[in-house]
Amino acid sequence: MSDCLILDGEAVTFQPGQTVLEVARQNGIKIPALCYHRKTGPAGRCRVCVVEVEGQAGLPTSCNLMAKDGMVVHTCTERVLEVRRSVVNLMLANGEHNCISCEQNGRCELQDAAYQLGIEIPAFTITGPKAEIDDSSEMVVLDRRKCIQCGRCIAACNNVVVNEVLGMGQRGFESKIVCDLDRPMADSTCVQCGECVQICPVGALIEKKAVGKGRSWEMDTVDTTCPYCGVGCQMTLHVDTDANRIVRVTGREVEPNDGMLCVKGRFGYEFPSSPNRLTQPLIRKNGELEPVSWEEALDFTAERIAKIVKEHGPDVFSAFGSGRITNENNYAIAKFTRAVIKTNNVDHCART
Amino acid sequence: MKPDVRARILDLAATYPTPKAALLTALETVQQAEGGHLSTDSLSEVAALLGVPLGTVYATASYYTMLNLKPVGKYHLQLDTNIPAMLAGAEDLLAHMEQALGIGVGETTSDGLFTLSAVEDLGACGTCPVLQVNDRYYENMTPACFDELLANLKQGVVPEWKTEGNWGTECNMLLARRGKPNSTALAGYVADGGYQALEKALTLSPAEVTQMVKDSGLRGRGGAGFPAGVKWGFLPKDSTKPVYLVCNADEGEPGTFKDRQIMEFDPHLVIEGMAISGYAIGAKLGYIYIRGEFAWIADILERAIAEAREAGKLGNNMLGRGVEFDIRVTRGAGAYVCGEETALIESLEGKRGNPRLRPPYPAVSGLFGCPTIVNNVETLSSVPFIVREGAEAFRQIGTANNAGPKIFGVSGHVKNPGAYEFPLGVPLAKVLEAAGGVVGNLKAVIVGGLSTPILTAEECRDLTLDYDTCAKYGTGLGSGGIMVMNDTVQIPAIALRTIQFYAHESCGQCTPCRQGSVAIEQMLHRVVEGKGTPEDLDNVLHLCKTIKGNTLCPTGDAFSMPIEAMVGKFRGEFEALLPKAGADLAV
Numbered sequence: 049m050s051d052c053l054i055l056d057g058e059a060v061t062f063q064p065g066q067t068v069l070e071v072a073r074q075n076g077i078k079i080p081a082l083c084y085h086r087k088t089g090p091a092g093r094c095r096v097c098v099v100e101v102e103g104q105a106g107l108p109t110s111c112n113l114m115a116k117d118g119m120v121v122h123t124c125t126e127r128v129l130e131v132r133r134s135v136v137n138l139m140l141a142n143g144e145h146n147c148i149s150c151e152q153n154g155r156c157e158l159q160d161a162a163y164q165l166g167i168e169i170p171a172f173t174i175t176g177p178k179a180e181i182d183d184s185s186e187m188v189v190l191d192r193r194k195c196i197q198c199g200r201c202i203a204a205c206n207n208v209v210v211n212e213v214l215g216m217g218q219r220g221f222e223s224k225i226v227c228d229l230d231r232p233m234a235d236s237t238c239v240q241c242g243e244c245v246q247i248c249p250v251g252a253l254i255e256k257k258a259v260g261k262g263r264s265w266e267m268d269t270v271d272t273t274c275p276y277c278g279v280g281c282q283m284t285l286h287v288d289t290d291a292n293r294i295v296r297v298t299g300r301e302v303e304p305n306d307g308m309l310c311v312k313g314r315f316g317y318e319f320p321s322s323p324n325r326l327t328q329p330l331i332r333k334n335g336e337l338e339p340v341s342w343e344e345a346l347d348f349t350a351e352r353i354a355k356i357v358k359e360h361g362p363d364v365f366s367a368f369g370s371g372r373i374t375n376e377n378n379y380a381i382a383k384f385t386r387a388v389i390k391t392n393n394v395d396h397c398a399r400t
Numbered sequence: 401m402k403p404d405v406r407a408r409i410l411d412l413a414a415t416y417p418t419p420k421a422a423l424l425t426a427l428e429t430v431q432q433a434e435g436g437h438l439s440t441d442s443l444s445e446v447a448a449l450l451g452v453p454l455g456t457v458y459a460t461a462s463y464y465t466m467l468n469l470k471p472v473g474k475y476h477l478q479l480d481t482n483i484p485a486m487l488a489g490a491e492d493l494l495a496h497m498e499q500a501l502g503i504g505v506g507e508t509t510s511d512g513l514f515t516l517s518a519v520e521d522l523g524a525c526g527t528c529p530v531l532q533v534n535d536r537y538y539e540n541m542t543p544a545c546f547d548e549l550l551a552n553l554k555q556g557v558v559p560e561w562k563t564e565g566n567w568g569t570e571c572n573m574l575l576a577r578r579g580k581p582n583s584t585a586l587a588g589y590v591a592d593g594g595y596q597a598l599e600k601a602l603t604l605s606p607a608e609v610t611q612m613v614k615d616s617g618l619r620g621r622g623g624a625g626f627p628a629g630v631k632w633g634f635l636p637k638d639s640t641k642p643v644y645l646v647c648n649a650d651e652g653e654p655g656t657f658k659d660r661q662i663m664e665f666d667p668h669l670v671i672e673g674m675a676i677s678g679y680a681i682g683a684k685l686g687y688i689y690i691r692g693e694f695a696w697i698a699d700i701l702e703r704a705i706a707e708a709r710e711a712g713k714l715g716n717n718m719l720g721r722g723v724e725f726d727i728r729v730t731r732g733a734g735a736y737v738c739g740e741e742t743a744l745i746e747s748l749e750g751k752r753g754n755p756r757l758r759p760p761y762p763a764v765s766g767l768f769g770c771p772t773i774v775n776n777v778e779t780l781s782s783v784p785f786i787v788r789e790g791a792e793a794f795r796q797i798g799t800a801n802n803a804g805p806k807i808f809g810v811s812g813h814v815k816n817p818g819a820y821e822f823p824l825g826v827p828l829a830k831v832l833e834a835a836g837g838v839v840g841n842l843k844a845v846i847v848g849g850l851s852t853p854i855l856t857a858e859e860c861r862d863l864t865l866d867y868d869t870c871a872k873y874g875t876g877l878g879s880g881g882i883m884v885m886n887d888t889v890q891i892p893a894i895a896l897r898t899i900q901f902y903a904h905e906s907c908g909q910c911t912p913c914r915q916g917s918v919a920i921e922q923m924l925h926r927v928v929e930g931k932g933t934p935e936d937l938d939n940v941l942h943l944c945k946t947i948k949g950n951t952l953c954p955t956g957d958a959f960s961m962p963i964e965a966m967v968g969k970f971r972g973e974f975e976a977l978l979p980k981a982g983a984d985l986a987v
């Protein structure tokens with residue numbers, strides 16, 4: 049039996065333990081929630097997810113408000129919108145949010161919130177010392193000018209991927225995201241996994257290599273499995289089809305990786321369109337590699353293997369499987385090595 | 401890092417449920433051992449010793465104002481410039497100090513001897529201006545005093561100057577032993593009937609003691625006035641986890657300097673109150689979290705605790721009755737928000753003082769995830785009387801629903817600023833009279849610490865000081881820090897200083913407080929400078945309206961309510977500062 053609450057006038061059911069934000073999302077009601085993420089949990093920091101609950105003074109934040117049977121919730125009364133507008137205004141008031149050239153444009157949770165609330169330009173500005181951009185690292189740009197201090201990246205780096213690099217330095221208005229003891233990211237213990245980039249709601253953490261390579265809405269997306277190792281992380285390729293180029297990779301929040309990727313999976317995506325890639329078999333003839341047909345290549349390989357095994361015995365042969373091919377292919381390699389060649393010299397990159 | 405410092409840190413780490421919890425105290429220890437600042441190498445070493453990630457170490461080290469990440473002079477001169485100090489002439493003193501030292505705020509003299517800082521409230525509002533030199537206070541400072549002090553310091557002499565603040569008591573309870581010689585010693589406390597209440601409590605069941613406190617009507621003296629016995633009742637009945645008692649001695653709200661009167665002059669009263677309360681709630685360990693600036697008071701408490709332990713008043717067999725309770729003193733490191741109970745708990749766990757998202761409340765999940773009761777010093781110090789004399793005797797003091805005595809800290813424009821103990825419900829006029837009366841013409845009063853809305857002279861004429869009446873008057877009794885302003889005071893300047901304090905202290909977690917405090921500060925700054933616009937004032941009021949009730953912890957309310965009251969009630973003064981329409985702005 050599930051419980052029931054009234055959400056913007058509609059009776060909706062929910063499971064005990066769900067928050068009002070979850071129930072609203074489940075029912076297609078958009079509540080901007082800039083610091084909450086399922087993986088990092090409610091933080092209560094951004095204060096934009098407020099709602100009105102009948103019989104309750106003040107406006108509770110829906111991200112940590114437990115749904116209760118019989119609760120009457122209003123998600124967009126004028127009182128709620130006024131507070132949300134004020135908060136989003138404050139976020140925009142000191143940042144440098146030039147959406148026109150921002151990498152996050154079109155997939156930014158702050159931009160969406162401002163749009164939803166009808167905020168064109170902030171009602172006032174807050175001046176402050178220029179926030180620093182850290183573009184020292186190879187893959188990640190930390191643009192503190194756009195940071196809204198939601199804390200998701202810190203929680204993700206410390207508690208989700210447990211690389212324990214990020215922290216919040218200083219306090220109040222001077223708070224800033226730091227790596228280790230306030231080191232440039234490149235000199236820190238960051239392993240460039242990019243989890244923080246993926247979880248950042250705005251354009252404060254972005255993929256360096258994707259800068260200027262196209263806007264989010266211009267990309268085609270392809271869901272696929274990471275080709276690097278046997279874990280089989282699920283990922284989405286964001287592809288510029290015209291240029292036949294992968295522009296960015298994001299982790300899919302499904303099993304087994306729940307959005308997480310390693311540095312290779314997330315950032316090592318150039319190889320499909322690399323000019324160095326082998327596209328046909330080559331055989332070295334007179335010291336030079338020459339393109340040959342598959343038939344010729346296979347015949348040549350089979351002949352050489354047979355000859356060597358015959359002359360020196362099966363144990364001079366060894367096969368090495370790869371995480372980048374399928375299980376079936378790896379199975380075939382093992383079978384071939386043991387049953388055909390008759391040696392146990394078979395191994396795999398993911399075993400080490 | 402020297403081997404003995406490492407050893408001390410490891411010893412310390414072993415006393416916590418997790419070594420990480422030793423971080424803040426470890427940083428304080430290292431800083432002291434290494435000449436006043438924390439180098440990158442020391443931070444890395446502490447991180448490795450305690451197994452705390454570097455980013456988290458930095459987050460903590462950079463949060464607290466008393467932890468220095470850059471070298472400071474041999475003598476760190478820190479002048480309190482908050483409102484009570486301002487009313488006592490701290491601005492002129494600061495100018496004098498800058499001139500005498502030849503440096504500005506935030507600078508260090510070229511010989512490396514002196515660093516000058518302007519700091520927030522030091523909890524000495526009745527003896528302002530107050531200057532903190534390293535870990536020593538110099539109260540009631542004047543330019544002449546400063547010159548003498550400076551001459552001493554230049555000779556390498558750190559003089560011991562004790563200032564006796566004004567005080568008085570009508571109740572003879574919390575300040576009863578204030579004037580006695582050697583009032584901190586156990587013998588004197590016992591001779592005056594001390595620890596009898598603990599004796600009696602241990603003959604009762606914990607539930608009976610809790611019931612007594614409930615019946616007494618004792619309301620929390622930390623600011624909110626929440627009934628102490630009711631709070632204790634929120635502890636889960638079926639928990640197998642240890643229960644902690646925390647005494648909140650952070651006392652950082654501008655205008656407030658009452659808890660230190662008890663701790664400094666009658667530490668055993670706090671200890672006995674904690675022992676009884678600890679017994680009532682089933683705690684075996686209590687912490688006193690005291691603001692780091694009160695270093696000498698922390699020393700007094702530690703000595704008194706050691707003495708009490710030695711005499712069997714604390715420890716694993718209290719008064720020989722097989723009941724276990726002990727007390728540890730933890731020093732903060734400069735952060736007003738750590739007075740908020742969940743921030744305090746984070747700080748006790750060695751972290752940044754970021755308030756926690758509620759629920760859960762501390763009574764259910766507090767220190768180290770265990771049920772925890774946080775009470776103010778004054779609250780806990782009221783408990784021995786209740787147990788000894790009975791709930792009814794306590795209710796006899798004060799008014800219905802507002803029982804017991806309260807220490808009022810009076811600062812600002814009165815003849816004798818100081819700490820005065822009266823029954824709750826005392827007329828404000830009577831307290832001001834005890835403080836020697838208003839100097840000049842009364843303009844406005846803030847009665848409960850800086851977070852409570854200001855009252856005009858007119859409004860507060862008949863005010864009586866208790867929780868309910870203050871609420872009826874649209875303000876709060878808060879901590880009982882009364883700041884008196886005569887008609888030489890410009891309210892816009894007070895409002896600006898108020899918001900500067902909160903902007904400086906905001907932990908920065910949530911948007912309305914982090915961004916809103918600075919937005920309001922910049923708007924009011926423009927107004928005070930004569931460059932404001934009517935929109936600035938409207939924006940300030942609109943921000944106050946939308947921030948109120950929408951922050952992660954009550955700090956957002958703590959500035960939006962008083963600012964709203966100042967701008968609302970004295971709008972004319974703010975408007976008078978706006979440039980006249982058509983005036984040449986370029987001049």
Ligand SMILES: Cc1cc2nc3c(=O)[nH]c(=O)nc-3n(C[C@H](O)[C@H](O)[C@H](O)COP(=O)(O)O)c2cc1C
Pocket residue numbers: 619620621622623624625626628648649650651652653736737738739740741742774775776777779780953954955958
């Ligand atoms: C920003 C902030 C600062 C506070 N500072 C103090 C303080 O210095 N001392 C104190 O006892 N309570 C302080 N409080 C109140 C505590 O959160 C808590 O309510 C109190 O310690 C409970 O004790 P009581 O019930 O005995 O009053 C503060 C609250 C806030 C929001």
Ligand code: SF4
Pocket residue numbers: 144145146147148150151152153154156157158159194250251252
């Ligand atoms: S982070 Fe979002 S709001 Fe800011 S500039 Fe980028 S797209 Fe715009």
Ligand code: SF4
Pocket residue numbers: 188204205209211212213214237238239240241242243244245
């Ligand atoms: S890239 Fe990964 S390791 Fe580096 S800061 Fe981000 S989450 Fe942490």
Ligand code: SF4
Pocket residue numbers: 194195196197198199200201202225244247248249250252253
């Ligand atoms: S960098 Fe992004 S994720 Fe991290 S706190 Fe800033 S806005 Fe949030």
Ligand code: SF4
Pocket residue numbers: 737754755905906907908909910911913914951952953954955956
């Ligand atoms: S209101 Fe928010 S930012 Fe301010 S002190 Fe509390 S938690 Fe920190």
Ligand code: FES
Pocket residue numbers: 080081082083084091092093094095096097109110111112
């Ligand atoms: S999402 Fe709820 S406070 Fe940020």
Ligand code: FES
Pocket residue numbers: 274276277278279280281305308309310311312313314
């Ligand atoms: S296995 Fe997932 S990214 Fe490499």
